[in-house]
Amino acid sequence: MKNIIVPKDGIEGLKENWRSDMVSGFLIFLIAMPLCLAISKASGFPPIAGIYTAIIGGMVVSFFMGSRITIKGPAAGLIAISVGAVEELGRGDNMKGYQLTLAVIVIASIIQILFGLFKAGKLGDFFPASAVHGMLAAIGIIIISKQLPVLFGEQARGKEPLELLADIPYMLANMNPEVAFIGIISLIILFTLPTFKNRFVKLIPAPMLVLLIAIPLGLYYDFQHEHDYSLAAISYHIIPDNLLVQLPDTFLGGISFPDFSEVFSLTSIKYIIMFALVGSLESILSAKAIDILDPYKRKSDLNKDTLAVGAGNLAAGLIGGLPMISEIVRSSANINNGAKTRWSNFFHGLFLLAFVALAAPLIELIPNAALAAMLIYTGFRLASPREFQKTWKIGWDQLTIFVTTIVVTLATDLLVGIFAGVLMKFILHILRGASIKGLFRSNVTIEEDKGNYIIKVRGAAIFSNYLSFKKVLEGVLPGKNLTFNFSEAKIIDHTFLEHLHHFEEDYHATGGHITIQGIGRHKTHSEHPLSTRVFSAGLLNRMEFKLNDRQMVLRDFAEEHEFAFYPTTLRNMAKYKDFPIEKGKRILYEENLLSKYDINGKMEISDITLTEGAGAAMEESKMTIIHLSDLDFTIPDFALEPERMWTRFSELTFGKDIDFKEHERFSRMYYLRSDDELNTRKFFHAELLSFLEEHDDMHIESHRNKLLVYTKHDVLEPLEINELIIRINGLVESIKAKHGLFQESNGIAKR
Numbered sequence: 001m002k003n004i005i006v007p008k009d010g011i012e013g014l015k016e017n018w019r020s021d022m023v024s025g026f027l028i029f030l031i032a033m034p035l036c037l038a039i040s041k042a043s044g045f046p047p048i049a050g051i052y053t054a055i056i057g058g059m060v061v062s063f064f065m066g067s068r069i070t071i072k073g074p075a076a077g078l079i080a081i082s083v084g085a086v087e088e089l090g091r092g093d094n095m096k097g098y099q100l101t102l103a104v105i106v107i108a109s110i111i112q113i114l115f116g117l118f119k120a121g122k123l124g125d126f127f128p129a130s131a132v133h134g135m136l137a138a139i140g141i142i143i144i145s146k147q148l149p150v151l152f153g154e155q156a157r158g159k160e161p162l163e164l165l166a167d168i169p170y171m172l173a174n175m176n177p178e179v180a181f182i183g184i185i186s187l188i189i190l191f192t193l194p195t196f197k198n199r200f201v202k203l204i205p206a207p208m209l210v211l212l213i214a215i216p217l218g219l220y221y222d223f224q225h226e227h228d229y230s231l232a233a234i235s236y237h238i239i240p241d242n243l244l245v246q247l248p249d250t251f252l253g254g255i256s257f258p259d260f261s262e263v264f265s266l267t268s269i270k271y272i273i274m275f276a277l278v279g280s281l282e283s284i285l286s287a288k289a290i291d292i293l294d295p296y297k298r299k300s301d302l303n304k305d306t307l308a309v310g311a312g313n314l315a316a317g318l319i320g321g322l323p324m325i326s327e328i329v330r331s332s333a334n335i336n337n338g339a340k341t342r343w344s345n346f347f348h349g350l351f352l353l354a355f356v357a358l359a360a361p362l363i364e365l366i367p368n369a370a371l372a373a374m375l376i377y378t379g380f381r382l383a384s385p386r387e388f389q390k391t392w393k394i395g396w397d398q399l400t401i402f403v404t405t406i407v408v409t410l411a412t413d414l415l416v417g418i419f420a421g422v423l424m425k426f427i428l429h430i431l432r433g434a435s436i437k438g439l440f441r442s443n444v445t446i447e448e449d450k451g452n453y454i455i456k457v458r459g460a461a462i463f464s465n466y467l468s469f470k471k472v473l474e475g476v477l478p479g480k481n482l483t484f485n486f487s488e489a490k491i492i493d494h495t496f497l498e499h500l501h502h503f504e505e506d507y508h509a510t511g512g513h514i515t516i517q518g519i520g521r522h523k524t525h526s527e528h529p530l531s532t533r534v535f536s537a538g539l540l541n542r543m544e545f546k547l548n549d550r551q552m553v554l555r556d557f558a559e560e561h562e563f564a565f566y567p568t569t570l571r572n573m574a575k576y577k578d579f580p581i582e583k584g585k586r587i588l589y590e591e592n593l594l595s596k597y598d599i600n601g602k603m604e605i606s607d608i609t610l611t612e613g614a615g616a617a618m619e620e621s622k623m624t625i626i627h628l629s630d631l632d633f634t635i636p637d638f639a640l641e642p643e644r645m646w647t648r649f650s651e652l653t654f655g656k657d658i659d660f661k662e663h664e665r666f667s668r669m670y671y672l673r674s675d676d677e678l679n680t681r682k683f684f685h686a687e688l689l690s691f692l693e694e695h696d697d698m699h700i701e702s703h704r705n706k707l708l709v710y711t712k713h714d715v716l717e718p719l720e721i722n723e724l725i726i727r728i729n730g731l732v733e734s735i736k737a738k739h740g741l742f743q744e745s746n747g748i749a750k751r
Helices: 010-042 047-059 076-090 094-117 120-125 129-152 161-166 168-174 177-195 199-203 206-220 266-293 302-319 328-336 343-358 368-383 385-394 396-411 414-431 463-474 494-509 549-560 645-654 664-669 677-683 686-693 718-739
Strands: 071-073 227-231 234-238 325-327 443-449 452-461 481-492 513-517 522-524 533-535 564-570 585-598 601-612 619-629 638-642 670-673 699-703 706-710
Touching: 010 047, 010 071, 010 076, 010 129, 010 206, 010 328, 010 343, 010 368, 047 071, 047 302, 047 343, 071 302, 071 328, 071 343, 076 094, 076 129, 076 266, 076 368, 094 120, 094 266, 094 302, 120 266, 120 302, 120 463, 129 161, 129 168, 129 177, 129 266, 129 368, 129 385, 129 396, 129 414, 129 494, 161 168, 177 206, 177 234, 177 368, 206 368, 266 302, 266 325, 266 328, 266 414, 266 494, 302 325, 325 328, 328 343, 385 396, 396 414, 443 463, 452 463, 463 494, 481 494, 481 522, 494 513, 549 564, 549 585, 549 718, 601 718, 619 718, 664 670, 664 686, 686 718, 706 718
Parallel strands: 452 481, 481 513
Antiparallel strands: 071 325, 227 234, 443 452, 481 533, 522 533, 564 585, 585 601, 601 619, 619 706, 638 670, 638 699, 699 706
């Protein structure tokens, strides 16, 4: 909307944003509480250990972390390491393994602190995205395999993931029906709730809804008391200690201290490296992903954040807690909930402390099968078929790295797996012409001419030499015109292009402009705009555009209605900068652009790809929008959307709804927000309000005298596009009537 005012930090930030941060903190607490218990149990730790970690991450780490709105706490991504350490170090004695693992966490946390002090945060730029996603997918498979026995109420017969997955028929044949019923119902809730389009339903945290169903079922089946029951002439035994969450008698009664007696054994050293490396990498990548989603475009100090996470892990390890990271799913939910500052993380920890202190008996009624369902769902999201499909769409090379990392991780361990993925990427690059020297050092020259920079990239532009390329970019002044020339680059890989894409977003935010040249000479592995590109001499003198079915239909529409049509994929971050579009979402790119000038100004119609969330929880969607610019009348900044139950809730965090007493129907139909209420009220005159009352599905956003309009969260067919143009012409006529500028529109679609 108008130039965004960045929220203040510290106590001033609390005074300014306490309401939105407290609301978001409470909603995150509802998600975090059951997940902390579930992650802790799956890690081989006492359930209270995850709560200790989240409280420390919220109430302590918040004050010195380097990021603004990340949520610190235990994460599913470290389950495989934690449970592996407990089992290997304990050798059958889980309590001893737990205490030895605490010592491992303490040493690993000291290494993390050193990472922060020696500015190792930049290493997050080194690891290829597909290898990291492959590691997370392997973790997802490990989580699923180890939680299936808990879901079915059956004792596991094996320990390795593939052994457990092969044992599924046995588990099904020997499951405890009451336990399995709770687990399966919980799974159904977790998988179906996100499919509901209603935003009010989406506001309900799925883990909390699971508990609201699972706890009464556990009471109905009398899980609190040991007993036998029969079903179909088969007897089953209920043991409360095995089926319900167990907490210590007092909140502090769960504190446990590390055992350093084997901290320098080879097994301990292996897990120290895993915790320090994987934990730091996950935390850094999560913080970077959340920076991209932050509507205020604040940048985390990754070194300071790594140090803060290390300090939090040191405190947690010393009292019996799990390791923490910047947890990506809870952090992205924090943004979607309207959080403004680090106080949202603090409030989430405070609510956890209060609930555990005051409602421990209620927590002890939670069935373990429900917690297992939450982790199986989390594991599925990390390793779902959609992850394979998304990776394949980027290119076969990325899928090769992704699958290699998964297979090697499952066959060995996480450390070997991720290095196997990196090695596979090196092999692919060498086969495609990258020199050994070029693997780690970029060949870049930069020329400056009157505030314009020309950056020429030669040889290989790949993940492993991006850090040296980034050093060159750090010397570029903000707000300038940059031209990247890749005409002499042999290969530009996906990770490099992804980093460049994020740099482009950030640089546009400074008022700068970026042009990319020379990539038309490179052959891509897929239609994805960030697919790896390899130089091809055959493309030197020709350009090919193969239109898909949608593009051919839009081309015909453009010809009929005198639009210029551009079927290419465009990254126009500056064009949409500061448009809300969808709170918590961002535009990745636009394509299929139709453009023309008419009496109302410049009209551009395009399909945009939006992303919501981050990491494995990231979802992509496409929709058609119309962008109006070069208007000859003044418009205040505002955002208008159909009013639903969830938009009333949004007033708490996203701004007051501007209502009009004389137009009650409009006020019921639409949620209108603006930082300039006075001028917005003047702008929405009677005729404009009456026009909008005739249409209940208009989304209109105004920023810097430009309008963005859409009607639904999907791509539009040509007939729907034409209908929307008719509405927009009517909208503009209503606006012009107020300004005395009304003219009969002779656009492509007359009323």
